[in-house]
Amino acid sequence: MSTQQLPVVVIGAGPTGLAAAAHLVERGIEPLVLEAGPAAASAVREWSHVRLFSTWGEVVDPAAEKLLAPTGWMRPDPAAYPSGGDWADLYLQPLADVLGDRVRAGATVTGVSRAGRDRIVDADREQQPFVVHITYADGREERAFARAVIDASGTWVTPSPVGGSGLPALGEKAAADRIAYRVPDLKDPAVRARYAGKRTAVIGSGASAFTALAYLADLAKSDGGEGTKGVWILRRGISGSTFGGGEADQLPARGALGLAAKAAVDEGHADAVTGFRTEAIERDANDRLVLAGEDGRRLDPVDEVIVLTGFRPDLSFLDELRLGLDERLQAPVELAPLIDPNQHSCGTVYPHGHRELSHPEQGVYLVGMKSYGRAPTFLAMTGYEQVRSVAAAIAGDLASADRVELTLPETGVCGGAGLFDAPDAQEADGGGCCAPAPQLVQLGAPATVGAASEQAPAGGCCGS
Ligand SMILES: Cc1cc2nc3c(=O)[nH]c(=O)nc-3n(C[C@H](O)[C@H](O)[C@H](O)COP(=O)(O)OP(=O)(O)OC[C@H]3O[C@@H](n4cnc5c(N)ncnc54)[C@H](O)[C@@H]3O)c2cc1C
Numbered sequence: 001m002s003t004q005q006l007p008v009v010v011i012g013a014g015p016t017g018l019a020a021a022a023h024l025v026e027r028g029i030e031p032l033v034l035e036a037g038p039a040a041a042s043a044v045r046e047w048s049h050v051r052l053f054s055t056w057g058e059v060v061d062p063a064a065e066k067l068l069a070p071t072g073w074m075r076p077d078p079a080a081y082p083s084g085g086d087w088a089d090l091y092l093q094p095l096a097d098v099l100g101d102r103v104r105a106g107a108t109v110t111g112v113s114r115a116g117r118d119r120i121v122d123a124d125r126e127q128q129p130f131v132v133h134i135t136y137a138d139g140r141e142e143r144a145f146a147r148a149v150i151d152a153s154g155t156w157v158t159p160s161p162v163g164g165s166g167l168p169a170l171g172e173k174a175a176a177d178r179i180a181y182r183v184p185d186l187k188d189p190a191v192r193a194r195y196a197g198k199r200t201a202v203i204g205s206g207a208s209a210f211t212a213l214a215y216l217a218d219l220a221k222s223d224g225g226e227g228t229k230g231v232w233i234l235r236r237g238i239s240g241s242t243f244g245g246g247e248a249d250q251l252p253a254r255g256a257l258g259l260a261a262k263a264a265v266d267e268g269h270a271d272a273v274t275g276f277r278t279e280a281i282e283r284d285a286n287d288r289l290v291l292a293g294e295d296g297r298r299l300d301p302v303d304e305v306i307v308l309t310g311f312r313p314d315l316s317f318l319d320e321l322r323l324g325l326d327e328r329l330q331a332p333v334e335l336a337p338l339i340d341p342n343q344h345s346c347g348t349v350y351p352h353g354h355r356e357l358s359h360p361e362q363g364v365y366l367v368g369m370k371s372y373g374r375a376p377t378f379l380a381m382t383g384y385e386q387v388r389s390v391a392a393a394i395a396g397d398l399a400s401a402d403r404v405e406l407t408l409p410e411t412g413v414c415g416g417a418g419l420f421d422a423p424d425a426q427e428a429d430g431g432g433c434c435a436p437a438p439q440l441v442q443l444g445a446p447a448t449v450g451a452a453s454e455q456a457p458a459g460g461c462c463g464s
Contacts, residue, residue, distance in 0.1 A: 016368025048085030164277025196439025
């Protein structure tokens with residue numbers, strides 16, 4: 001079999017990987033989508049309880065919609081905000097179903113290389129197919145060959161740690177039973193009991209942190225939730241931009257998240273601790289956790305810690321490939337300047353495609369959430385445009401691959417996990433980039449800020 005007849009392996013059956021498969025099918029190229037979890041959209045299902053800040057109109061890929069149309073699939077109201085669970089059940093699973101046995105669940109990719117060529121061998125490298133090692137849920141191992149590899153495996157499984165220097169804080173692992181790295185589902189009675197009446201530190205400054213603070217505030221106001229208190233720990237100071245783009249955000253529901261967090265602080269459900277970079281987590285005599293800062297500060301004890309400091313890509317299984325990655329963001333070198341939170345603090349990214357996503361190793365692409373490396377503010381529609389262009393490039397249609405067919409919304413949640421902020425400078429300049437002083441507004445969905453978390457669009461990708 002010639003290399004051209006081999007399938008394109010797509011790693012991950014999330015929104016981006018499934019969209020990539022749809023675009024490949026549209027071009028008559030066979031995809032093989034390998035998904036580590038038990039079903040398509042496994043990562044999205046883990047945040048089923050979180051409402052997106054994007055509407056249905058912004059999270060359905062056009063090629064996927066075409067593929068679904070003959071099955072009688074109807075896109076939900078384009079103006080409505082799905083939850084992660086809705087996104088998985090009403091769109092991503094039907095899409096996986098229509099792709100049929102091109103999608104394999106319980107299939108973890110553990111390694112990708114050129115067949116017979118490790119990373120250092122030049123000879124005929126580009127002529128060799130890719131070899132992909134797979135481990136199935138039952139422990140069986142297999143290898144598959146591919147003409148190209150699209151890595152859409154996201155970053156969900158590799159959250160960043162508490163430590164202000166990017167390393168786990170001292171004692172972080174030992175305190176694992178009290179630390180969560182995702183926005184908790186407070187509708188789940190067991191999870192609710194864990195946080196009700198407790199003092200919880202929320203570490204992070206992006207949409208996920210806003211969401212968690214709003215959820216805890218709702219819990220404090222609910223029956224049985226009396227005494228629930230959040231301690232919001234920021235590595236930077238509070239400024240005009242702390243709460244995101246507010247009403248200036250072109251995605252209103254995303255802007256509203258910051259305003260819900262502001263309400264939590266203003267109403268006294270959370271205390272903000274600024275300029276705090278955690279060095280250690282210790283247990284006190286009462287088995288509560290004490291966070292110690294790099295500046296020597298020790299905070300009052302808390303019962304629980306929720307860490308929402310962003311995600312980072314797992315590059316371990318790509319070690320035999322010649323990737324061109326930016327040394328700061330771990331994103332493709334051409335893409336990195338477009339998304340660098342040190343420069344683009346408001347998340348304005350122009351649409352991009354195969355050229356920005358290519359590597360010295362031809363035929364391999366990191367797309368979707370993973371393409372952003374450690375940068376925040378990834379949007380699903382960015383990923384859809386990426387895979388449209390990449391599929392066109394693999395098909396040899398460079399005219400289409402080079403065309404930009406998308407306009408992305410501007411502004412948003414400013415700043416990023418990788419930034420170092422001198423709190424004084426932030427406060428003095430009023431926060432710099434995009435945000436007017438946030439004001440309390442009605443959230444995009446029909447809910448007041450007080451009832452934020454039950455109804456309101458929420459999120460978690462941005463600047464966490
Ligand atoms: C809480 C939250 C809210 C968000 N809200 C929005 C929003 O409102 N609007 C918006 O545009 N974006 C939002 N995002 C950002 C982004 O659009 C989503 O994260 C989206 O799910 C990214 O899609 P993806 O396919 O790139 O990655 P993922 O959804 O993470 O999918 C990757 C898949 O790859 C699988 N996988 C991982 N490793 C392997 C492996 N080694 N082998 C095989 N499979 C593997 C995973 O199990 C997963 O199913 C949000 C993100 C989060 C976390």
